Amino acid sequence: MSALVDLRNVSKTYVRGVQKVEVLHGIDMEIRAGDFVALMGPSGSGKTTLLNLIGGLDAPTGGSISVGGQRIDQLSESALARWRAAHVGFVFQFYNLLSTLAARRNVELPLLLTRLSGTQRRQRAQIALQLVGLADRAAHKPGELSGGQQQRVAIARAIVSDPTLLVCDEPTGDLDRHSAEDVLRLLQQLNRDHGKTIIMVTHDPKAAEFARRIVHLDKGVLVDDIKRPAA
Amino acid sequence: MKYLQLVLAALLRRKTRTLFTLLSVVAAFLLFSLLDSVRSAFAGAGSSVAGLNRLVTISKISFTVQLPKSLLGRIQAVPGVADAAYANWFGGIYQDPKNFFANEAVAGNFLDLYPEFEMPAAQRTAFRNTRTGAVVGEQLAQRFNWKIGDKLPLQATIFPQKDGSNTWTFDLVGIYHIADPKQQARENLLLFNWDYFDEARALGNGSIGWYVVKVADPATADRVAQAVDALSLNSDHETKTQSERAFQLAFASQFGDIGLIVGAIMAAVFFTLILLTGNTMAQAVRERIPELAILKTIGFSNGSVLGLLLAEALLLLLLGGCVGLLLAGLVAQALQKTTGFTLQPIVSSPAVWARSLALMTLIGVLVGALPAYRGLRLRIVDALAGR
DSSP states (O other), rough: OOOEEEEEEEEEEEEEEEEEEEEEEEEEEEEEOOEEEEEEOOOTSSSSHHHHHHTSOOOOSSSEEETEEEEGGGGGGHHHHHHHHHHEEETTOOOOOOOOOOOHHHHHHHGGGGGGOHHHHHHHHHHHHTTTOOOOGOOOOOOGGGGGHHHHHHHHHHTTTTTTTEESSSSSTTSSSHHHHHHHHHHHHHHHHHOOOEEESSHHHHHHHTEEEEEEEETTEEEEEEOOOOO | TTTTHHHHHHHGHHHHHHHHHHHHHHHHHHHHHHHHHHHHHHHHSSOOTOOSEEEEEESOOOSOOOOEHHHHHHHSSSSSSEEEEEEEEEESSSSSSOOEEEEEEEEEGGGOTTSSSOOOOOHHHHHOOOOTTEEEHHHHHHHOOOTTTEEEEESSOOOOBBBBBOOEEEEEEEEEEEOOOOGGGGGGGGEHHHHHHHBSSOOOOEEESSEEEEEOOOHHHHEEEEEEETTTTSSTTTTEEEEEHHHHHHHHHGSSSSHHHHHHHHHHHHHHHHHHHHHHHHHHHHHHHHHHHHHHHHHOHHHHHHHHHHHHHHHHHHHHHHHHHHHHHHHHHHHHHHHHHHHOOOOHHHHHHHHHHHHHHHHHHHHHHHHHHHHHHHOOOHHHHOO
């Protein structure tokens, strides 16, 4: 497998008022296509910042980030938005679904940015919902779904445009153990059966066990990188 | 169109708030349409009489200044004048001041100049031959359930009788009908004989309020108007000859500078609307920061988010504004039917629509601009982190 994500000497500094906070220090990391990486570490270790940089949600202060051979740290804001739409799917702790839209409409959102017709968008959204086991809840609004179901809708939204990379920030952080395992198994299935490269930030060692590789960060530096046998 | 669902979803997020905001927009544009129609009517009532076949001559000083009746013969002799008549505002009250309607003392040939006042020949003759005779429009007759032969007592507010009485009693001898719906407001009028009025009134004898001049050829209306006014040039009763519409509006403008009043009200209405809608939009966007961050996360550009937020404000304004204008059309029709004035009914003209649409767009952009700018400037990582 070739390196899909390539980080070289990446640093990130935030400025809060007059104070400068250096969150990441010279990170070097490669993530191969088809990998399932868990980013772990204590609060403030920089794992979410690193995830945001890989997902193109933020720009590094120094170093370079290449995804699929493209230097995303050099892209303009609008080019980065287009790149995210085409290559990255996002899953967050709090699902972040639009409360006024039914599940299928939420899943369709990324497809609004494509040239697909309304019928094609609906078909693809339905397939994505089928994949996460929620085809029968397509017409339900987020408020009518459980937390686990909402997160699965969020995963369907993340995969509907068939992105290369899935970035997940604490995807099970707001779920009970049973729902969390369902979601993790779903991610594992997407990685194993559909070849999706997944980078997941988690606090939970049990969640990390679903990944093939566990990377530990502490105080903005990589401290450990464990490759695990496929589950 | 594919983004419409997003715009609608955002507006329907808080249905009650959106409904009340929409209602305030409806109310503002209902008012605007009606008031702008009035303002346009006054602004457009210029002095041009070109192409008209009926003119009105009043005192150059003011509508309320009387003219000598003796001008009639001289006006009738002006080349191009087919006929002329005169009238005088009476201002009588029927039973209660709330029952207001226009009532005028008119010359015997007055109705000859108003062929649109349709009335059986026998009733016309009766009006000419009955000293205390009066005619009313169908709407007015229906309003008070009057029938021919009824005695109509009016209380004078300006002209007492020579015997000191303020009660003038008229015999209803005719009821006229106007076929043109646009003119039907003039069915709310009572006309009675000027001769009777002049004989019996205690003051102002021999004077009249205004002349109505029928022009033989509308193409010569301008020249005829100038010639009529030339009759009184440098006298103590100089005249101004104008269109009937300008005359009617001048009558209404006795109450004040209509343009200024209407302008001030409209400014206040829209200032309030901008504050109210702007605040609502700002609040709506503040509540949806995480949702906007998600849209940006999945690839919506800054421009798309800006466009969505502006579209929300515009849709709200256009929807509410158009409903307001349509309602104004209905209100204008109702006013036309019920008003006692012979003022032309106010209508939602294409010009009012054009101005309203421009205003809706302008206000939509104004109230949407700040929230949209906030959406544009939104940093995804900060918004997702709740900062």
